[in-house]
Amino acid sequence: MxxxxxxxxxxxxxxxxxxxxxxxxxxxxxxxxxxxxxxxxxxxxxxxxxxxxxxxxxxxxxxxxxxxxxxxxxxxxxxxxxxxxxxxxxxxxxxLCSMTANTILGINDPWVRLKQASYLVSSRPHYLTARMGNDLTYRVARRILDCFRDDGGPDDYVVNLRQCNGSDAVELALHAAWKAAAATPGRRKLATFRGSYHGESLTANWVSEHQPGRLLADAPDNVVFFPTPELDDAGELSASAASALETLERDGDSYFAVIVEPIQWRNSVHTVPVEFLRRLREVCTRKSVCLVFDEMQNAFGYTGSLGYARTSGVSPDISAISKALTSGHGSLAIIVARRGYGEIETPFGAKSNSGNMLALVAVDAVLDRLLGLEEAERKTLPAWLPSGLAAELRDGLxxxxxxxxxxxxxxxxxxxxxxxxxxxxxxxxxxxxxxxxxxxxxxxxxxxxxxxxxxxxxxxxxxxxxxxxxxxxxxxxxxxxxxxxxxxxxxxxxxxxxxxxxxxx
Ligand SMILES: Cc1ncc(COP(=O)(O)O)c(C=O)c1O
Incomplete structure (x- = not known):
C-alpha cells in the first residue's frame, strides 16, 4: 500500500x-x-x-x-x-505523463502564470528578433550558464536560446559540433545508438533508430549506429557496449560527434549506464570528439537536476534541452555548449519563432520554482502571495x-x-x-x-x-x-x- x-x-x-x-x-x-x-x-x-x-x-x-x-x-x-x-x-x-513530458510543474503553475501575467500587462516587448537585446535574454542566459558551470568543471559554457523545439536543438548541437570539426575534414562520422529517438526533423530523425518513414533519402552514410549501451547480468558493461567504446577509441579521429540520450524513453525507458557515459566521456576527451547529450526528456527537473551532468557526474560538450524549460508555457529549446562549440554557421541558430519573450519569462519563472529565489528577490515577494507558494520559492522545488x-x-x-x-x-x-x-x-x-x-x-x-x-x-x-x-x-x-x-x- x-x-x-x-x-x-x-x-x-x-x-x-x-x-x-x-x-x-x-x-x-x-x-x-x-x-x-x-x-x-x-x-x-x-x-x-x-x-x-x-x-x-x-x-x-x-x-x-x-x-x-x-x-x-x-x-x-x-x-x-x-x-x-x-x-x-x-x-x-x-x-502521470506531464502532458507528454513538458509540464514539470504540472498544469497551471501559479508562479509561472503570475510572472507571465505581470510581463504581459507591461509595455515590455513581447517578441524580439535576434539582433535586438533585452535584459531578460541576458538574465536567463546567465542563470542557465551558472548552473552548467557548477556541474561542468572549469570549462566555460555558452548558450543558444533561439530554438523552438527539441528537434531544432538536436540539429543545432550537431551543426555546432560539425563546425568545430571543420578544420579536420577527416572527422565526418557521427556516432549514435540503437534505441534512440532524437526528434522528427530530417536531421534529428536520421540520427534516431526510430525512423518510421523515409523522406527524400536514406540516412546519410556517415551516421554510425552502435548497439544500445547496456549492462550484462553481472552488472558490468555488456560486451557490445565495451566494443562500442573500443571502436570509438580506435576510430575516434574520424568522428566529429557522439549523440546520446541518457534515458532512452522510446526504448522501453532504458537508462544508459552511467559507467558507459563516464567511459564515453573519457574516449571523447582523448579523441577530441564532441559529446552531445540529448536531454529533452530528463532536463529541468525530471532527474533532480537542471542537466544530466549533475545527475550522472558526466559532463557533455553540448546539452540539447527543450520540453520542461517553460513547463509548457511557451515553446523554446536551447543548447548549452562548451565555448569551443559555440560557433555556428549562418543561417543556423536563430529560428524565427524563437524570440517570444513570454517563453523566456516562463524559463525564468521555472528556474525560480526549481532552484528557489535569490535572497534579495525573496525579500521583494508581494505580501499577498499565499504562504505555501512563498515557502516553495524560498527552498526551490x-x-x-x-x-x-x-x-x-x-x-x-x-x-x-x-x-x-x-x-x-x-x-x-x-x-x-x-x-x-x-x-x-x-x-x-x-x-x-x-x-x-x-x-x-x-x-x-x-x-x-x-x-x-x-x-x-x-x-x-x-x-x-x-x-x-x-x-x-x-x-x-x-x-x-x-x-x-x-x-x-
Ligand atoms: C529524446 C528526445 N529528443 C528529441 C525530441 C524532439 O523534440 P520535439 O518534439 O520538441 O522536436 C524528443 C521528443 O519527444 C525526445 O524525446
Whole structure:
C-alpha cells in the first residue's frame, strides 16, 4: 500500500494549498472588469459542444493531431478536470505523463502564470528578433550558464536560446559540433545508438533508430549506429557496449560527434549506464570528439537536476534541452555548449519563432520554482502571495518536492508490481522518468500490452503513455500523495483490463 505518514491529506485540502490565479483577490479585481465582455476568459467560444467538435476531426485536422477522448476544462498540478466525450461523464484525470513530458510543474503553475501575467500587462516587448537585446535574454542566459558551470568543471559554457523545439536543438548541437570539426575534414562520422529517438526533423530523425518513414533519402552514410549501451547480468558493461567504446577509441579521429540520450524513453525507458557515459566521456576527451547529450526528456527537473551532468557526474560538450524549460508555457529549446562549440554557421541558430519573450519569462519563472529565489528577490515577494507558494520559492522545488515526488512514484510502482506480479516487470528509468514493462503470459516484454494500457488508461482516470514494451510514467514535480493514491486506483483498473485482455488471447 502507499505508505501514509499520518492522516492522508484530502484532495480538497491539498488543493487549498495550491491555487488558481483567479482565486487571488487582486486578480479577481482585474477579471471582474472583463466580466460579460468578449474578453471574459471563461465565456464559451463556440456554439458546438465537445461531441460535435470531435465529429469534425477529419474535416479539420491531420490524423494524429486531433483531440480524441477527453475534453479538458481546467486543471491544477497533476489533476486535470475533464469530460469523457463519448459518454459525457465528468472525469478527474491524474496526468502521470506531464502532458507528454513538458509540464514539470504540472498544469497551471501559479508562479509561472503570475510572472507571465505581470510581463504581459507591461509595455515590455513581447517578441524580439535576434539582433535586438533585452535584459531578460541576458538574465536567463546567465542563470542557465551558472548552473552548467557548477556541474561542468572549469570549462566555460555558452548558450543558444533561439530554438523552438527539441528537434531544432538536436540539429543545432550537431551543426555546432560539425563546425568545430571543420578544420579536420577527416572527422565526418557521427556516432549514435540503437534505441534512440532524437526528434522528427530530417536531421534529428536520421540520427534516431526510430525512423518510421523515409523522406527524400536514406540516412546519410556517415551516421554510425552502435548497439544500445547496456549492462550484462553481472552488472558490468555488456560486451557490445565495451566494443562500442573500443571502436570509438580506435576510430575516434574520424568522428566529429557522439549523440546520446541518457534515458532512452522510446526504448522501453532504458537508462544508459552511467559507467558507459563516464567511459564515453573519457574516449571523447582523448579523441577530441564532441559529446552531445540529448536531454529533452530528463532536463529541468525530471532527474533532480537542471542537466544530466549533475545527475550522472558526466559532463557533455553540448546539452540539447527543450520540453520542461517553460513547463509548457511557451515553446523554446536551447543548447548549452562548451565555448569551443559555440560557433555556428549562418543561417543556423536563430529560428524565427524563437524570440517570444513570454517563453523566456516562463524559463525564468521555472528556474525560480526549481532552484528557489535569490535572497534579495525573496525579500521583494508581494505580501499577498499565499504562504505555501512563498515557502516553495524560498527552498526551490528540486530540494523540497523532488525527493517527495520520487518517493511517491517508487511506492506507486512497487505497489503495482505487488498487485500484478505476472504482468508488471521491474521499474525502469531514473527519478521521475520511469517505465513499467508489460509482460505477456510467458513473461516476455509486450509492446501490444503496453499499447493496450495506454489506450484504456484515460477512461479509468489516469494518463500514461506507451514506450515500446513499457508504460511511461513521467509525472510532474508537484505530484501529491492524494493524486498518487487516485492514480494507483486508476492504474489498478487499467492493468486489470490489460490482464483480462492478455489472458483472453
Ligand atoms: C529524446 C528526445 N529528443 C528529441 C525530441 C524532439 O523534440 P520535439 O518534439 O520538441 O522536436 C524528443 C521528443 O519527444 C525526445 O524525446
Amino acid at each position: 502507499l505508505r501514509e505518514d499520518g492522516p492522508a491529506p484530502s484532495r480538497s485540502a491539498e488543493r487549498a494549498e495550491r491555487f488558481h490565479l483567479d482565486e487571488l483577490t487582486h486578480v479577481q479585481a482585474f477579471l471582474s472588469e472583463l466580466d460579460g465582455t468578449c474578453l471574459d476568459p471563461v465565456r464559451p467560444r463556440s456554439a458546438f459542444g465537445p461531441r460535435e467538435q470531435l465529429a469534425s476531426n477529419a474535416e479539420l485536422f491531420t490524423t494524429g493531431s486531433a483531440p480524441r477522448d477527453v475534453w479538458v476544462h481546467s486543471g491544477l498540478g497533476a489533476t486535470v478536470d475533464a469530460t469523457v466525450v463519448a459518454t459525457d461523464t465528468p472525469l478527474e484525470l491524474i496526468d 528540486l530540494a523540497s518536492a523532488y525527493p517527495r515526488a520520487v518517493a511517491l512514484v517508487d511506492e506507486l510502482l512497487d505497489e503495482l508490481r505487488r498487485r500484478f506480479p505476472t504482468l508488471v516487470g521491474p521499474p525502469r528509468g531514473v527519478g521521475l522518468v520511469r517505465g513499467l514493462v508489460m509482460l505477456d503470459a510467458d513473461g516476455r516484454p509486450s509492446a501490444r500490452l503496453a499499447a493496450a494500457a495506454a489506450k484504456v488508461c484515460l477512461t479509468h482516470g489516469v494518463y500514461v503513455r506507451q514506450a515500446d514494451t513499457a508504460v511511461l510514467l513521467k509525472p510532474c514535480l508537484v505530484l501529491s500523495r492524494a493524486e498518487t493514491a487516485t492514480a494507483l486506483d486508476a492504474l489498478t483498473k487499467t492493468f486489470a483490463d490489460v490482464l483480462r485482455l492478455r489472458d483472453a488471447s
